[in-house]
Structure formats: structure tokens, C-alpha cells
Amino acid sequence: MKVGVIGCGSIARQRHGYEYFHKDGVEVGGFFDRMTERAEALVNLYGGRVYGSVEEMLADSTIDAVSVCVANAAHAEITIAALNAGKHVLCEKPMAVTEEECEAMVAAARKNGKRLMIGHNQRLAPAHKRGKELLSAGRMGRVLTFQSTFGHKGPEMWSVDQGNHTWFFRKADASFGSMADLGIHKLDLVRYLIGSEIKSVYSTMTVLDKKLPDGSPIEVDDNSVEVLQFENGATGTVTTSWTHYGEECNATILYCEKGIMKLYADPEYSLQIVNADGSVERYALDRMQTNDDEQMASSGVIDEFVDAIVENRKSILDAEDILKSMKAVFACLRSAEEGKAVKP
Ligand SMILES: NC(=O)c1ccc[n+]([C@@H]2O[C@H](COP(=O)([O-])OP(=O)(O)OC[C@H]3O[C@@H](n4cnc5c(N)ncnc54)[C@H](O)[C@@H]3O)[C@@H](O)[C@H]2O)c1
CATH class of the missing domain: 3.40.50.720 (NAD(P)-binding Rossmann-like Domain)
Structure with a gap:
């Protein structure tokens, strides 16, 4: 190819x-x-x-x-x-x-x-994949509530064109801020892990800290909080931030009938299970890729893209399914504008 x-x-x-x-x-x-x-x-x-x-x-x-x-x-x-x-x-x-x-x-x-x-690499991250397998096998029972966060120091320090003149801060090129830039990963991830569709969203978006070169606030949000309700009843939050200075956060915690599943909540143990009786299982599967990595470990995205074409099979990255997560992103935008919960 x-x-x-x-x-x-x-x-x-x-x-x-x-x-x-x-x-x-x-x-x-x-x-x-x-x-x-x-x-x-x-x-x-x-x-x-x-x-x-x-x-x-x-x-x-x-x-x-x-x-x-x-x-x-x-x-x-x-x-x-x-x-x-x-x-x-x-x-x-x-x-x-x-x-x-x-x-x-x-x-x-x-x-x-x-x-x-x-390019939804988070679906392919080893602890997320293992977490999905365990959830599908019923190891945790139903997911009742959850919190998922994606925060880093901001795209102006990652883009090839570094600085606060970055396109990421302009509506015309970026359209969205942290909510869609980072939140799409987590809205999609919790949808994928829980295996149910999002029934309603309530979102707040703010500009807390990022500035354009002239000192005015950036044109898109730098922080957001989303409350999501799923058709199967699971209810929880996604938070996104471009102002987590010092350390990235990529943690997803699922509170389930049989205990708690923690994904990328610990730098050493990417998957932890706290059983309902308080016993803890820790698995050191991998480290979450971060924007600070000199050279990222393979994301698996290109392998999956090429292999799914060559093997002529469905892919976990197929756009048809990811479109449903994008509908939740657009619902978040409407919710933040209207100040109320909306349906995707
Ligand atoms: N999957 C992930 O986790 C992940 C991580 C980072 C970026 N991204 C996405 O990748 C995309 C690119 O982000 P990036 O971080 O590489 O940005 P970047 O600023 O580093 O690079 C963007 C490049 O695209 C070029 N460009 C912009 N518009 C163009 C056009 N119309 N025609 C040709 N070239 C054009 C620019 O000149 C620049 O070289 C964004 O949509 C971003 O959200 C995804």
C-alpha cells in the first residue's frame, strides 16, 4: 500500500x-x-x-x-x-x-x-483495550458512574508552529477548543467502554487562562466540564483542560457494580481494579502517550488503518461509529450555548 x-x-x-x-x-x-x-x-x-x-x-x-x-x-x-x-x-x-x-x-x-x-488512538491504548475486554466479559458488572479527564498544558506548546498565535486558538481554523480537541477522545472512550449511547449532555465551557498575542482571551474554550447520561443509565463527567501545567492527566475511573476500574490514573499501573471488598489488582500494561514524549510509542492507529484495509474487515476506528461520538460533541456545543441539557 x-x-x-x-x-x-x-x-x-x-x-x-x-x-x-x-x-x-x-x-x-x-x-x-x-x-x-x-x-x-x-x-x-x-x-x-x-x-x-x-x-x-x-x-x-x-x-x-x-x-x-x-x-x-x-x-x-x-x-x-x-x-x-x-x-x-x-x-x-x-x-x-x-x-x-x-x-x-x-x-x-x-x-x-x-x-x-x-485517528482515535485512545480506543487502542492497551489499558483501554483490556478495560473494554473486562467490561464486556462482565468482570465489573454494570458501569454506574464515571469520571474521565484529559488535561495538558495546551496545544500552543505542541503544534509545529509553537506559541499563542497557534491556529488551535482561532475559531476559523480550530472551530473548537479543549472540549472537542481533548473531549472527543474521552466522550468517545466512555461511549466505547460503557457500550451504550449518550442520551443527554450538559456542558459548560470557559476561557480561564489562555491569551492571544494581543492579550485578549482565546476564541475557543480552554476548559470544559460535561455531564453525560447514557441510555443504560450510567451517568458521569468528562472534564477537559488546556491549563494543566506541570503534568498531564488522562485518567478515566469507572465506578461499577463490582468495584472500581481505574485507567491511566497511576503512572506505573495503567489498569487498576479495586474490588468491592477493597482488594486491589494492579496491572502495569503501559504508560499513556503524552504530548511531552520525544517520540511517541506506536499509537497503533496506523497499524489498525492499514491492517483493516488489507484484511478487508471492520475497524474500531471506522468513521460511522465515531460519528455518533461527534454528535455528542455538537450537542455539548449547543448545551453550553443554551445553558441546559440537550440530546445528541
Ligand atoms: N489523535 C490525537 O491525539 C491528535 C493529537 C494531536 C493533533 N491531532 C489532530 O491533528 C490535526 C493536526 O494537528 P497538529 O497537532 O499536527 O497541528 P500542527 O499545527 O502541528 O500542524 C498542522 C499542519 O497542517 C498544515 N495545514 C493546515 N491547514 C492546511 C491545509 N488546508 N492544507 C495543507 N496544510 C495545512 C499547517 O501548515 C501545519 O503544518 C488536528 O486536527 C489535531 O486536532 C490529533
């Missing part, structure tokens, strides 16, 4: 380019970025050629699949163009910036008979 990468910032460098380069059976065809020097830098690292435009890459009949790693607002247009050009697509999260765009992406994949997957 020959692949191209569109958008050559941090996620393309640390994950897509790196993992395609190391994946057996994959040839890196090349890179495009509107800043040509960024595409050149990734060609130097991972091979292939620099393309002069999205259209040039999509017109190359030797390219089978592309990764879309650009700013959020351009996900849908490029993804749909790639699907219409007969490419399989791995699009980064958040899938797109409106519900209509997300639905059009899924429809384009169906119409063209091509695969569309979204």
Missing part, C-alpha cells in the same frame, strides 16, 4: 509519518503541506516526494490511501476530495467541524466504496 500525508505538523511527524515508515508492506509516497518546507522535512525523515498541492497528490494513481493531518476546519473538504479520488482516508480527530460535514464524509466513503477511519 502506498500512502500520502496531507498536513505536515506535529501529528504527521510524530505519528503518521513515523508509523507508516516503520509499517511493513507500506510505501511512503510523499507529503503535502501549504508550508513546503514542512513537507520537505518529513520527506527527509520518512521518504517519498513533496507534492505541490492536495490535488496533485490525489491525482497520483499510485497513492492508495492518505492521512489528513491539517487544521480541523479543513478535515472535511480534503477527506471528501480524497475519497472521491478513490483513496482510503485516515483523518485526524476531531472528525470535522459540523455535523453536516461529518455526515458528508461518511456518505462519501460509502458512495466511493473506500474506507474512512478517524
